Amino acid sequence: MKKHIETINILFCGTGGQGVLSAAEVCGVAAMRDGWHVKKSEVHGMAQRGGSVESHLRIGTNVCSPLIEPGQADYLVCFHEGEGKRLRYFLRKNGFDFVPLLPKASQLPDPRFANTFFLGILAAFLPISQQMWFDALSWVIAKRIEENKAVFNRGFEVGKGLTK
Amino acid sequence: MNEEKNPVQKAFLSGDEALAQGAYEAGLKVACAYPGTPSTEILEYLARFPQVDTQWSVNEKVAFEVAVAAAIGGVRSLYASKHVGLNVAMDPFMTAVYTGINAGFVAVVCDDPGMHSSQNEQDTRWVSIYGKAPLIEPASPREAHSFIKEAFDVSERFDTPVLLRMTTRIAHSKEDVIIGMRTDLPNKPFELNIPKYVMVPRNAYQRHIVVEQRLVQLARFAETTRLNRVEKGSAKLGFVTSGVSYQYVKERFPDASVLKLGFAYPFCDKKIATFARSVKELVVIEELDPIIEDHLRALGIRSKAKHSSFRIGELRPEHLPAVVAGKKKKEEQNTSRKPVLCRGCPHRFVFATLKKIKAAVAGDIGCYTLGATPPLLSLHSCVCMGASVTFQEGWRRAMPDNKKIVGVIGDSTFIHSGITGLINAVYNKAKGVVMILDNGTTAMTGGQNHPATGKTITDQPAPRLILEDLCKACGVGTVDVISPGNIRDLESLIRSRLEQDALSVIIVRAPCRLIDRERRPAPAYDRNKCRKCGLCLNIDCPSVVKQDDGFIEIDRNACMGCHLCVDVCAPKALTKPV
Numbered sequence: 001m002k003k004h005i006e007t008i009n010i011l012f013c014g015t016g017g018q019g020v021l022s023a024a025e026v027c028g029v030a031a032m033r034d035g036w037h038v039k040k041s042e043v044h045g046m047a048q049r050g051g052s053v054e055s056h057l058r059i060g061t062n063v064c065s066p067l068i069e070p071g072q073a074d075y076l077v078c079f080h081e082g083e084g085k086r087l088r089y090f091l092r093k094n095g096f097d098f099v100p101l102l103p104k105a106s107q108l109p110d111p112r113f114a115n116t117f118f119l120g121i122l123a124a125f126l127p128i129s130q131q132m133w134f135d136a137l138s139w140v141i142a143k144r145i146e147e148n149k150a151v152f153n154r155g156f157e158v159g160k161g162l163t164k
Numbered sequence: 165m166n167e168e169k170n171p172v173q174k175a176f177l178s179g180d181e182a183l184a185q186g187a188y189e190a191g192l193k194v195a196c197a198y199p200g201t202p203s204t205e206i207l208e209y210l211a212r213f214p215q216v217d218t219q220w221s222v223n224e225k226v227a228f229e230v231a232v233a234a235a236i237g238g239v240r241s242l243y244a245s246k247h248v249g250l251n252v253a254m255d256p257f258m259t260a261v262y263t264g265i266n267a268g269f270v271a272v273v274c275d276d277p278g279m280h281s282s283q284n285e286q287d288t289r290w291v292s293i294y295g296k297a298p299l300i301e302p303a304s305p306r307e308a309h310s311f312i313k314e315a316f317d318v319s320e321r322f323d324t325p326v327l328l329r330m331t332t333r334i335a336h337s338k339e340d341v342i343i344g345m346r347t348d349l350p351n352k353p354f355e356l357n358i359p360k361y362v363m364v365p366r367n368a369y370q371r372h373i374v375v376e377q378r379l380v381q382l383a384r385f386a387e388t389t390r391l392n393r394v395e396k397g398s399a400k401l402g403f404v405t406s407g408v409s410y411q412y413v414k415e416r417f418p419d420a421s422v423l424k425l426g427f428a429y430p431f432c433d434k435k436i437a438t439f440a441r442s443v444k445e446l447v448v449i450e451e452l453d454p455i456i457e458d459h460l461r462a463l464g465i466r467s468k469a470k471h472s473s474f475r476i477g478e479l480r481p482e483h484l485p486a487v488v489a490g491k492k493k494k495e496e497q498n499t500s501r502k503p504v505l506c507r508g509c510p511h512r513f514v515f516a517t518l519k520k521i522k523a524a525v526a527g528d529i530g531c532y533t534l535g536a537t538p539p540l541l542s543l544h545s546c547v548c549m550g551a552s553v554t555f556q557e558g559w560r561r562a563m564p565d566n567k568k569i570v571g572v573i574g575d576s577t578f579i580h581s582g583i584t585g586l587i588n589a590v591y592n593k594a595k596g597v598v599m600i601l602d603n604g605t606t607a608m609t610g611g612q613n614h615p616a617t618g619k620t621i622t623d624q625p626a627p628r629l630i631l632e633d634l635c636k637a638c639g640v641g642t643v644d645v646i647s648p649g650n651i652r653d654l655e656s657l658i659r660s661r662l663e664q665d666a667l668s669v670i671i672v673r674a675p676c677r678l679i680d681r682e683r684r685p686a687p688a689y690d691r692n693k694c695r696k697c698g699l700c701l702n703i704d705c706p707s708v709v710k711q712d713d714g715f716i717e718i719d720r721n722a723c724m725g726c727h728l729c730v731d732v733c734a735p736k737a738l739t740k741p742v
Contacts, residue, residue, distance in 0.1 A: 051500065
């Protein structure tokens with residue numbers, strides 16, 4: 001049984017095809033395997049048609065609402081600058097905004113690993129063990145696992161630097 | 165302790181998946197559905213299990229009938245659809261409540277408050293009142309997993325179809341769920357029973373008496389079932405709520421007393437009255453229609469309820485303070501990016517052509533509905549499945565001199581409910597042009613199979629419905645099959661059929677680009693030839709991006725190489741690459 005914590009609220013966002021839901025899924029599965037109560041909201045259907053995609057992820061010991069309220073997100077993990085700006089109102093005061101990190105993600109040797117890179121950064125802030133993250137990456141993404149782990153670790157190093 | 169012997173199996177499941185998992189564990193044998201957001205994943209999950217006979221049915225009426233018949237035949241069965249899907253299945257639903265079932269039967273319906281992917285946001289709870297069937301409402305994926313089992317038990321105990329209702333926020337939200345093993349159940353014996361299953365008036369009258377008695381028994385059950393529960397908190401403030409709204413109440417008012425309705429109809433009147441007396445202030449929190457609110461008023465119980473402006477749209481947690489204070493809803497602008505047809509979508513060719521022809525286009529539900537969005541603006545009605553064909557006919561009857569009316573329908577939607585409209589047009593001698601956009605899939609809901617794809621829900625080979633043969637068999641004189649790739653040919657074919665004084669069908673056939681993802685090279689762009697006329701922008705392709713200086717840029721990384729922009733570019737600034 002996990003000790004009670006204040007629910008952690010993470011808003012993932014971007015456009016269709018950017019892997020927003022997959023990134024949120026990896027984080028959710030990792031948290032679940034680590035023993036947390038997890039709720040994730042997502043909306044399907046129109047998403048692949050280039051529309052906005054957002055996923056609310058909430059991690060805690062007794063999570064009720066599957067939705068994060070405006071001004072309540074601790075982290076805004078965003079893969080598209082425009083969407084990040086549009087949804088900034090979800091971020092709490094002193095919440096962590098990933099939009100300024102987008103240039104770093106575009107500098108990766110393969111920019112399609114941006115999701116994993118951001119998950120690595122996020123992992124530095126969350127109470128989830130590294131093994132659970134790796135398990136979740138293998139389970140959800142399932143391909144190019146060694147490369148994903150390497151990019152994840154790079155992100156984790158960057159995240160550690162930012163937590164200070 | 166026992167964890168090593170029986171390790172707890174956890175899965176991260178959506179409401180749809182958790183419900184399907186629970187139904188599987190409850191010994192489900194038959195499941196039928198037609199795809200519909202947000203319910204589609206229920207059958208997709210169930211299709212993985214060889215022990216469950218799953219199918220994509222032609223439409224929801226067929227799905228309901230096959231499933232309820234299987235239950236009458238002795239095996240636990242399930243129907244799933246979205247709210248408007250149930251509209252199609254209302255005929256069998258209403259009378260199945262009279263006949264009752266044999267083995268358990270649950271009709272799972274997913275509402276879409278806020279219309280994330282729907283043409284309306286009707287409140288399916290009315291259907292249980294109208295149809296006199298019990299209603300079960302889980303408030304989370306974990307509850308979906310356990311409540312479906314209770315639903316089957318209620319169905320068998322009271323010999324009734326059970327309506328289990330979720331909303332988008334539950335169907336598509338995920339939660340960690342503890343999953344279990346399947347219980348295989350023996351078939352119930354199938355008994356021929358004419359007074360029970362043949363609803364001629366004499367029998368139906370007797371069955372109505374049974375239905376009313378059953379409602380009384382169900383109301384008694386509502387008082388004691390664990391599906392309804394009182395969470396004792398402060399005596400100052402109490403909430404009556406159901407569905408996902410319950411979660412928002414717990415989030416915002418963790419200290420309040422709560423009466424959570426999981427068995428939402430018939431109402432547990434005694435429990436409600438007792439709860440009302442236990443708190444100083446009583447507030448009803450429910451999404452969409454004032455069903456609980458009106459019932460409390462009928463019982464003479466004083467309570468506060470939301471302002472009527474909150475009957476529209478999704479009820480979100482941040483609305484709760486305003487709701488409790490009795491305030492009006494503040495309408496917010498929808499700032500999210502509009503959905504558009506995918507890059508390379510064959511429908512774009514059709515709508516660019518219809519826009520040029522300036523046709524009045526009767527449409528309906530599918531990816532092609534996006535032909536209505538600006539700047540395409542080339543689809544002019546969308547009301548319900550199959551209406552493309554019938555609206556084409558209705559408009560023609562009203563305006564016999566308007567020779568530019570076209571009906572545009574998708575392959576799956578045509579099979580669902582366009583065929584009957586086409587036969588009607590032939591039989592009642594209507595003229596006009598019906599275009600079937602055949603992209604070989606049920607696209608908008610995520611690419612499911614249907615009778616004309618030649619594959620079952622599990623991708624096994626199936627007899628293939630040949631649409632052109634079907635249209636001819638319906639009696640349509642002229643049936644053309646054309647690929648949309650050459651828009652000049654497409655335009656001249658549509659124009660010539662519009663000029664004829666006859667009913668004709670044009671099948672536009674090209675695969676959905678989310679299935680056939682093969683990319684051809686992006687077009688070449690010569691700025692010097694570009695006149696900034698905007699013709700390429702009018703086709704609304706996400707890969708044709710307007711620049712600040714008025715020129716355009718092709719997003720080469722995402723372009724599918726369909727070359728429609730090349731076809732419409734008059735100055736030939738855009739050309740096919742060498």
